[in-house]
Amino acid sequence: QVQLAESGGGLVQAGGSLRLSCTVSGRTSSTYIMGWFRQAPRKEREFVAAISWSGGRTLYSDSVKGRFTISRDNAKNTVYLEMNSLKLEDTADYYCATSRAYLIPVPNNRQYDAWGQGTQVTVSS
Secondary structure, three states: OEEEEEEOOEEEEOOOOEEEEEEEEEOOOOOOEEEEEEEOOOOOOEEEEEEOOOOOOEEEOOOOOOOEEEEEEHHHOEEEEEEOOOOHHHOEEEEEEEEOOOOOOOOOHHHOOEEOOOEEEEEEO
8 A cells, every 4th residue: 555645735926936745655666657647626637747766757748848847756755846937827736646557657647556635736826
């Protein structure tokens, strides 16, 4: 059993920055990918970013590429999402997820098998 816990969400003005963290506990494995997804009100959950176990491979959605950076610290079982130049449309609940079935980052939420409870990010004008 794997548990994921997100933190770092909050209220920020447009153009500002936030860093989200996600810590994995329980039966962790050294070979898994981590991903971030988000869900805005009345919208479907969408892929944001993902990272391989080594951190050597990352994948971003077009909407956040160049503004968000995903990274991980395996010694701490933690993955981060550094969000810069935030826009109003980045407002959403952000979820981290892990998948042990893939070695390279993947963007489909059905490819992930464990999820956190989410952390809310609100970008104001």
